[in-house]
Amino acid sequence: MVFAHSNACMKGCHDTEKNKDRYRWGMFPQRARLPQTTALTRIFHESSALQIRGSQTSEGNRTSMNHAKHFEVYKQAVNIISKNLDMNIVITDLFVFLKDHIHLDELALIYYDVPKNRFQRLGHAVSPNKKAHLPEQLVIDNAVGYIDTVFNDAESVIVINDPALDPLATAYALHTGKSERYIGVPLVHNKDRIGGLVATRSDDIPYDKADKALFDLLKSPLALAMSNWMRHHRLVEINDQYLTQKRELANKLRGDCQHKVIGDKGGLREVMGNVQKVASLDSSIVITGETGVGKDVIANAIHNLSNRRENPFIKIDCGTIPESLIESELFGHEKGAFTGAQARKIGTFEIADKGTVFLDEIGELSLSAQVKLLRLLQHREIVRVGGPKVIPLDIRIVCATHRNLEEMVKVGSFRQDLWYRLNVFPLHIPPLRKRKQDIPDLVSYLIKKKSREMNLPGRPVPNNFDLLALSAYDWPGNIRELENVIERWMILGSGAVSFQSILNPEAHTAPCPGTLSAPSRLAVAGFESITAPDQIMTLNQLNKEYIEAALKICNHQVGGEGGAAARLGLPRTTLASKMKKLGIASCRTHKAPPQMR
Numbered sequence: 001m002v003f004a005h006s007n008a009c010m011k012g013c014h015d016t017e018k019n020k021d022r023y024r025w026g027m028f029p030q031r032a033r034l035p036q037t038t039a040l041t042r043i044f045h046e047s048s049a050l051q052i053r054g055s056q057t058s059e060g061n062r063t064s065m066n067h068a069k070h071f072e073v074y075k076q077a078v079n080i081i082s083k084n085l086d087m088n089i090v091i092t093d094l095f096v097f098l099k100d101h102i103h104l105d106e107l108a109l110i111y112y113d114v115p116k117n118r119f120q121r122l123g124h125a126v127s128p129n130k131k132a133h134l135p136e137q138l139v140i141d142n143a144v145g146y147i148d149t150v151f152n153d154a155e156s157v158i159v160i161n162d163p164a165l166d167p168l169a170t171a172y173a174l175h176t177g178k179s180e181r182y183i184g185v186p187l188v189h190n191k192d193r194i195g196g197l198v199a200t201r202s203d204d205i206p207y208d209k210a211d212k213a214l215f216d217l218l219k220s221p222l223a224l225a226m227s228n229w230m231r232h233h234r235l236v237e238i239n240d241q242y243l244t245q246k247r248e249l250a251n252k253l254r255g256d257c258q259h260k261v262i263g264d265k266g267g268l269r270e271v272m273g274n275v276q277k278v279a280s281l282d283s284s285i286v287i288t289g290e291t292g293v294g295k296d297v298i299a300n301a302i303h304n305l306s307n308r309r310e311n312p313f314i315k316i317d318c319g320t321i322p323e324s325l326i327e328s329e330l331f332g333h334e335k336g337a338f339t340g341a342q343a344r345k346i347g348t349f350e351i352a353d354k355g356t357v358f359l360d361e362i363g364e365l366s367l368s369a370q371v372k373l374l375r376l377l378q379h380r381e382i383v384r385v386g387g388p389k390v391i392p393l394d395i396r397i398v399c400a401t402h403r404n405l406e407e408m409v410k411v412g413s414f415r416q417d418l419w420y421r422l423n424v425f426p427l428h429i430p431p432l433r434k435r436k437q438d439i440p441d442l443v444s445y446l447i448k449k450k451s452r453e454m455n456l457p458g459r460p461v462p463n464n465f466d467l468l469a470l471s472a473y474d475w476p477g478n479i480r481e482l483e484n485v486i487e488r489w490m491i492l493g494s495g496a497v498s499f500q501s502i503l504n505p506e507a508h509t510a511p512c513p514g515t516l517s518a519p520s521r522l523a524v525a526g527f528e529s530i531t532a533p534d535q536i537m538t539l540n541q542l543n544k545e546y547i548e549a550a551l552k553i554c555n556h557q558v559g560g561e562g563g564a565a566a567r568l569g570l571p572r573t574t575l576a577s578k579m580k581k582l583g584i585a586s587c588r589t590h591k592a593p594p595q596m597r
């Protein structure tokens, strides 16, 4: 048996008659001097001294294998073992082959599955008339100790003619219900204990020295094959894990993205209508718009609504890659294509085959890269830098720019033919100041997003006053700026700080209509009654009136319980400084200054 005896058993064996049935010895007498040879010739050299049964038809039919025949058997076995990565096929083919050289009814490759603490059958072949097979999995007591004992003598082939003498053989015999004879060889590769090859025979004839010689021949190639299989298996497992993770992330991303185009029913209704129309086609798209309006978001939406959604979506920011590298980034390069190209590099387009490439800031693309991009768009193929090979690709190009590409075409810094090829379907994203109706939805979406990112237990809710302040702002940085403002607001403590103070209203609010003087009840009532532009006042005016109204209601008490600060949800000091800034006389008729804490 491969994983043969325990120490205790071995001891006992020396003292009993049964020991004769259970013999194991080093296969090859130590040679005084071995020529410097390869592993293969060494095995061949050593094994040639042994007797191997030429035919299994009768025990007496043994022939001394000559050098050439021995080598022939080894060669054929190696051929079978290395032909296939599937160990089941290897063992089945090996079983058929070995039957011409040794008597066996069953052949199995086994290994010890450490996490599951059990022996596992990996490849298996059996004679058609054999009914009870070695089990697929088997648990024995003290498996680790048992394996230690077996592998400490890893150079030996083990023969067990009495299963009672070996714990694993005993367990197998209990399972099959038969007392069989076993021959096995432990497989070690690079000092790693890989597993073992086990054969059984059901007749009464013991395995002998010639059988052992044959098994010894198999151990190196089998150990190598099994080690390769294990590595392959591990890689397949890792690959599967990555694919699962990738699928989950893609699903999550898709899920996020589906809700991410805020304003699709509002200010982006028209844009999203066009996205729906063009997404499933392969037409190139140019997205234009100011910085931060959501060009990335729309490019993502196009990919996710297209038939390419299961394939890669890769964004390249042409503005951030040095001009000297951009060609190699996009199209890849061959080894030695230029100084420093020490290995072949696969470019983004190749990686994104069957998917979408989003070229942000396409206006930054060098003229030579523009030529290559044109070739991709015209012929659906690329050539790596420094390479002769034409590589066909199936890519959809979406690009974006905040530069005026038509102007660039006019001055010759952007190729006209490429511009026509790209600009099949232009999409313009309006700036946030032109779609302020989206602000409330964007705000609640961004608060939700930031709360998640910042791991906050609850989500702050802005009041109407806050929303009005946000709507009055111009948003030169568009949604990216809104996102930053919200993050700052949340970090500073949403209840304690107003958006106006973050936005610096003096610089960005709409021009002051001058003489507007809305009744303070507008402020107190939450502005529901504002219905016309001339009713809008500046936020400073509004703030002032609102705070004055609150003070009046609170009997001019600023701090303490029931004071205006508490009612306004502000720390007393914050309200006091606002009052100072807005020119509101503090504690005009304050009744209880000591209460101000």
Ligand SMILES: Nc1ncnc2c1ncn2[C@@H]1O[C@H](COP(=O)(O)OP(=O)(O)OP(=O)(O)O)[C@@H](O)[C@H]1O
Binding pocket: 260, 261, 262, 263, 268, 289, 290, 291, 292, 293, 294, 295, 296, 297, 298, 360, 402, 445, 479, 480, 483
């Ligand atoms: N419609 C939208 N719904 C939700 N979030 C959005 C929307 N538009 C933009 N955003 C968010 O605003 C931020 C900026 O958006 P994005 O990067 O897409 O802008 P951009 O136009 O590509 O900017 P740039 O021109 O600087 O590259 C991102 O965090 C994005 O998630």
